[in-house]
């Protein structure tokens with residue numbers, strides 16, 4: 001028993017020291033429902049949590065990749081959690097997300113982790129709050145980025161967890177945008193129109209703007225930002241808007 005609590009103490013100490021392998025183990029324990037978070041000393045949140053959500057393929061991972069660049073240039077450390085909405089059998093999204101953020105994998109100030117949403121209906125990983133608590137505990141990561149596919153309920157969940165919510169859309173997603181409309185307007189702090197290199201981008205932005213205008217008077221201002229994630233365009237603007245919201 002005494003040995004057990006000593007082991008635990010050592011584990012938390014290594015976790016706190018910023019050891020990334022220990023962080024990875026800790027997250028896996030939480031994912032597998034091992035209730036070790038309970039004894040974690042409660043503390044003020046250290047990390048700011050930023051959620052990126054949107055339909056499949058709109059460019060969330062590419063945008064996050066460019067955003068990580070900008071964050072690193074401003075001297076901040078970043079942990080990224082990519083949530084695969086589908087079954088554990090689909091490794092595809094994991095690989096895609098990893099590939100798009102590949103250039104940051106060797107940077108010790110960037111931690112990228114894929115999580116499975118398993119059978120959890122919300123679209124987020126079931127124990128996401130505890131995983132964020134673990135990352136907070138290390139006091140090593142200034143920013144935690146969450147990537148989730150907008151799947152109805154996940155927008156609502158991300159809203160509870162993230163300090164800033166970015167809904168990513170892109171031209172040519174008209175139908176999906178209609179379906180997402182209610183969710184978008186409810187949770188978005190910022191709307192990013194990605195793939196702004198496509199000709200219909202300004203039309204999409206206009207459409208979003210008129211959707212926002214349908215809200216009741218006094219609704220909060222939601223910036224619409226045009227980005228070309230694959231060419232690093234609009235990223236400064238995005239970073240500044242996020243910072244303005246957080247600080």
Ligand SMILES: Nc1nc2c(ncn2[C@@H]2O[C@H](COP(=O)(O)OP(=O)(O)OP(=O)(O)O)[C@@H](O)[C@H]2O)c(=O)[nH]1
Pocket residue numbers: 054055056057058059060061062063093096097100149194195196197198227228229230231
């Ligand atoms: N033309 C253009 N293509 C882009 C842009 N950003 C991303 N893409 C491309 O869009 C495709 C999807 O990008 P991802 O970043 O994987 O999109 P995602 O939203 O993370 O996709 P999932 O994780 O599968 O939901 C890739 O082929 C990107 O290269 C952009 O600004 N312009």
Ligand SMILES: [Mg+2]
Pocket residue numbers: 060061062096097147
């Ligand atoms: Mg992705």
